[in-house]
Amino acid sequence: MAGSLIGAVRCGAASDPPPRASISYVTPDTEYRQGDNRLWGVGRNIDVDVATRELRRRRRTWIGEAWDSNVGKKLAVALTGIVLVGYVVLHMIGNLTALLGAGEAATGGAQIDDYGHWLREFGTPLLPAETFLWAVRIFLLASLVVHVVGVYQLTMRNRAARPAGFPAKRIGRSWSARTMRLTGPLLLAFIVFHILHFTLLAVDVTPLAHGEIYSNVYGAFQKWYFVVLYLAAVAALGYHLRHGVWSLFQTLGLDTPARNAYLRHGSTALAVFVVVGFWMVPISFATGALPEPVTGPNAPTEVSK
Amino acid sequence: MNFQLEIWRQDSRDAPGHFETKHVEDVDPEASFLEMLDTLNEDLVAKGGRTVAFDSDCREGICGTCALTINGMPHGPNQVTTCQTYMRDFEDGSTITVEPFRNNAFPAVRDLAVDRSALDRIIQAGGYVSVTTGPQPDPNSQPVTPEVHQTVMDAAICIGCGACVAACPNGAAMLFTGAKVTHLNNLPQGQPERDERSRNMVLQMDEEGFGGCTNYGECARVCPQDIGIDVIGMLNREYRRSSRTKKKTHPKKMVAQ
Numbered sequence: 207m208a209g210s211l212i213g214a215v216r217c218g219a220a221s222d223p224p225p226r227a228s229i230s231y232v233t234p235d236t237e238y239r240q241g242d243n244r245l246w247g248v249g250r251n252i253d254v255d256v257a258t259r260e261l262r263r264r265r266r267t268w269i270g271e272a273w274d275s276n277v278g279k280k281l282a283v284a285l286t287g288i289v290l291v292g293y294v295v296l297h298m299i300g301n302l303t304a305l306l307g308a309g310e311a312a313t314g315g316a317q318i319d320d321y322g323h324w325l326r327e328f329g330t331p332l333l334p335a336e337t338f339l340w341a342v343r344i345f346l347l348a349s350l351v352v353h354v355v356g357v358y359q360l361t362m363r364n365r366a367a368r369p370a371g372f373p374a375k376r377i378g379r380s381w382s383a384r385t386m387r388l389t390g391p392l393l394l395a396f397i398v399f400h401i402l403h404f405t406l407l408a409v410d411v412t413p414l415a416h417g418e419i420y421s422n423v424y425g426a427f428q429k430w431y432f433v434v435l436y437l438a439a440v441a442a443l444g445y446h447l448r449h450g451v452w453s454l455f456q457t458l459g460l461d462t463p464a465r466n467a468y469l470r471h472g473s474t475a476l477a478v479f480v481v482v483g484f485w486m487v488p489i490s491f492a493t494g495a496l497p498e499p500v501t502g503p504n505a506p507t508e509v510s511k
Numbered sequence: 512m513n514f515q516l517e518i519w520r521q522d523s524r525d526a527p528g529h530f531e532t533k534h535v536e537d538v539d540p541e542a543s544f545l546e547m548l549d550t551l552n553e554d555l556v557a558k559g560g561r562t563v564a565f566d567s568d569c570r571e572g573i574c575g576t577c578a579l580t581i582n583g584m585p586h587g588p589n590q591v592t593t594c595q596t597y598m599r600d601f602e603d604g605s606t607i608t609v610e611p612f613r614n615n616a617f618p619a620v621r622d623l624a625v626d627r628s629a630l631d632r633i634i635q636a637g638g639y640v641s642v643t644t645g646p647q648p649d650p651n652s653q654p655v656t657p658e659v660h661q662t663v664m665d666a667a668i669c670i671g672c673g674a675c676v677a678a679c680p681n682g683a684a685m686l687f688t689g690a691k692v693t694h695l696n697n698l699p700q701g702q703p704e705r706d707e708r709s710r711n712m713v714l715q716m717d718e719e720g721f722g723g724c725t726n727y728g729e730c731a732r733v734c735p736q737d738i739g740i741d742v743i744g745m746l747n748r749e750y751r752r753s754s755r756t757k758k759k760t761h762p763k764k765m766v767a768q
């Protein structure tokens with residue numbers, strides 16, 4: 207049926223005639239759902255208002271048109287996904303400076319404190335302190351917002367596309383793919399908590415102090431529940447990335463049959479790399495593999511020594 | 512062989528549907544699923560009941576008209592069309608659930624028959640090539656390499672049945688549309704409309720109300736023609752390309768000052 211139509215040949219001009227600039231009316235049997243500023247022909251009697259539809263289609267900018275379409279929106283999810291993955295990998299490598307230990311009180315304490323200081327000072331004296339840091343933060347926040355909003359809108363459209371109460375049978379979607387909509391929101395919740403915890407220092411169950419990164423982390427990971435929480439959140443991230451990183455290549459149209467195995471195994475490897483890297487820090491602190499801090503609120507006082 | 516069938520019955524598009532239990536007895540294991548339904552319908556006619564409506568045409572796996580979801584699998588258990596599914600593939604005495612292809616872009620017609628013309632409109636949106644009626648170019652000036660030929664033929668075998676859409680948890684039509692775009696955008700004949708085709712087919716997909724791809728890959732597992740998700744990658748790539756292409760405008764005019 208449908209397949210046979212593709213042979214149809216249109217003689218003559220190579221491009222469409224310009225759309226008629228006439229006003230046409232929405233016919234009564236065409237109901238429109240005005241979801242995120244585009245027309246959805248639910249009544250499927252679409253041919254009636256070809257002219258209006260053409261005008262609408264052509265008026266939009268390419269980026270607006272792409273964002274409106276399911277394919278383009280997913281593309282935005284993938285592109286912001288790259289930003290987030292890139293950040294996650296750098297963040298993980300940065301965290302590993304905690305493994306360099308507590309340092310000497312005379313030289314100002316732990317390496318990771320210096321690293322944090324360096325991030326804040328990056329770009330000085332050309333730029334005021336923290337300018338670079340804030341630029342990165344804003345860029346990351348914008349990426350996260352686009353990522354989450356895109357995913358949310360796509361999920362709503364996907365729900366609307368199938369009759370309620372008749373979910374498709376599961377025929378071989380991978381575990382990590384199936385849990386994307388679980389690990390995603392979990393990550394969002396964790397990101398909020400994590401910023402409150404170590405950036406804003408608002409979750410002061412254990413003593414926290416500005417600039418005393420090593421001491422703050424040391425203190426937190428003496429509590430088993432923080433260790434479990436961080437290990438679990440990183441595991442969720444690992445699952446998210448196992449599907450997500452391969453998926454972004456497919457969404458960008460960069461996967462081919464020849465590359466598929468490399469990309470799939472590569473994204474599994476990246477997920478494992480990120481998980482192991484992040485896990486090292488809480489595990490090292492919890493097992494006592496890392497020394498007590500020499501500065502900050504968790505450093506042992508003279509009395510306790 | 513004997514079976515208990517749980518069949519979806521729905522009088523019209525807007526009527527509510529429900530499952531109805533039917534029993535079929537002494538079924539020939541070599542009968543196709545559709546032949547089994549034919550015998551059921553003959554029984555129903557003899558008893559004065561309303562027959563079960565379902566689509567079929569060629570009954571040899573090439574037209575893509577038959578469309579049943581059997582035990583949750585579009586077309587049936589074997590990744591072939593419903594007309595090529597045989598009763599020997601089912602366990603004797605088992606219960607078989609028979610549903611239509613479910614998607615909100617496929618409005619119900621009656622019982623197991625749905626209106627899949629949304630797919631036809633996607634083809635209308637871009638499934639054509641321009642052909643000049645004047646002198647033809649030398650064929651050797653438009654070579655098609657064996658690799659391109661293979662890629663294109665692997666996509667062109669799509670029979671447009673819509674099983675991919677029915678299998679997709681997101682109700683997306685990406686495998687179908689991907690096959691069309693892979694078919695035409697890779698051939699020299701498809702080049703003049705290349706970008707318009709990708710854009711228009713994607714727009715049409717959205718306007719029909721199909722969902723978006725989450726790269727689960729389940730569509731490819733039910734495709735009776737074994738089309739792979741590489742066509743979805745191709746569609747993504749072609750759309751990305753087309754969304755950036757500048758629409759043709761008039762050349763800029765200079766103004767004196």
Ligand code: HEM
Pocket residue numbers: 280281283284285287288290291294353354357360386387389390391392393394395443446447449450451452453454455457724725726
């Ligand atoms: C650490 C932060 C995050 C990273 C590194 C990340 C990375 C990614 C990547 C690479 C993809 C694949 C993109 C594609 O193929 O289109 C993806 C998809 C997805 N992300 Fe995230 N993400 C993060 C945070 C989140 C958050 C906070 C949420 C939800 C609230 C979320 C929800 C999703 C979902 C549901 C998908 C699947 C989209 C689909 O398959 O349709 N992600 N993510």
Ligand code: FES
Pocket residue numbers: 566567568569570571572573574575576577592593594595
């Ligand atoms: S009836 Fe033609 S493919 Fe099944």
